[in-house]
Amino acid sequence: MSTLSARMREGSMAEHRAAEASVFVTRLLEGGVDAAGYTAYLLRLQRVYAALERTARAHLHHPGVVAVHDPDLERSAALEADLEHWAAGGPREVDSPAVAAYERRIEASTGVAGGAGFAAHHYTRYLGDLSGGQAIGRTLDRTFDLGGRGTDFYRFDAVPRPKPYKDAYRLRLDGLDLDEAQQEAVVAEVQAAFALNQALFVELAAELDLLGAR
Numbered sequence: 512m513s514t515l516s517a518r519m520r521e522g523s524m525a526e527h528r529a530a531e532a533s534v535f536v537t538r539l540l541e542g543g544v545d546a547a548g549y550t551a552y553l554l555r556l557q558r559v560y561a562a563l564e565r566t567a568r569a570h571l572h573h574p575g576v577v578a579v580h581d582p583d584l585e586r587s588a589a590l591e592a593d594l595e596h597w598a599a600g601g602p603r604e605v606d607s608p609a610v611a612a613y614e615r616r617i618e619a620s621t622g623v624a625g626g627a628g629f630a631a632h633h634y635t636r637y638l639g640d641l642s643g644g645q646a647i648g649r650t651l652d653r654t655f656d657l658g659g660r661g662t663d664f665y666r667f668d669a670v671p672r673p674k675p676y677k678d679a680y681r682l683r684l685d686g687l688d689l690d691e692a693q694q695e696a697v698v699a700e701v702q703a704a705f706a707l708n709q710a711l712f713v714e715l716a717a718e719l720d721l722l723g724a725r
């Protein structure tokens with residue numbers, strides 16, 4: 512029988528490939544998104560991470576939340592710093608149906624699998640940030656010639672070596688006492704989290720008029 516962390520990874524491989532291939536992500540990495548477009552992305556991420564971070568702090572009595580919560584990973588301050596680079600003094604609100612749906616799902620996730628549903632959302636964003644996110648940060652830096660500015664989001668000063676951190680994180684997930692139905696619910700929640708990210712990319716591609724922009 513596979514471990515929960517392996518099931519989460521395997522259960523979201525197709526969704527991961529779709530996210531990598533999304534128009535917004537592809538165009539971003541090839542330099543086809545301008546500062547206003549990147550700001551639109553950061554403003555959405557700011558709301559998503561605020562929901563993740565506030566929900567975690569409010570539910571630290573759940574083992575499924577405690578297993579993944581780590582203040583060292585929190586991204587809200589980094590996003591604010593990046594927004595100061597990309598849109599100093601600009602508005603910090605964004606109207607986004609995709610984000611609103613994502614926030615609602617994050618908030619409801621503590622009611623899934625005895626709280627472990629939240630771990631699915633945490634995993635999808637933070638483990639992604641510690642994985643492909645590191646390469647994405649380097650590509651953005653190169654593409655926009657940023658010299659390290661405006662990319663705090665991808666920098667985890669408290670996690671100098673992501674690999675052992677991710678291994679320990681997976682062991683904590685695997686140590687959760689979940690029955691089969693609860694494990695299936697967590698994997699389904701990971702798939703839902705990927706779908707919500709994909710919806711956010713689709714919304715951005717439409718708003719930024721990236722479809723057919725080649």
Ligand code: HEM
Nearest residue numbers: 519520527530531536634635636638639642643644705708
């Ligand atoms: C161009 C875009 C992307 C690239 C190139 C990329 C690349 C990667 C790579 C190479 C890994 C494996 C790293 C390792 O084994 O340590 C990984 C893992 C991961 N990625 Fe991505 N990724 C991208 C986008 C995304 C997005 C948009 C999400 C979710 C919102 C995401 C979520 C994850 C997660 C959760 C993992 C951890 C899988 C696991 O080990 O269980 N990735 N990514």
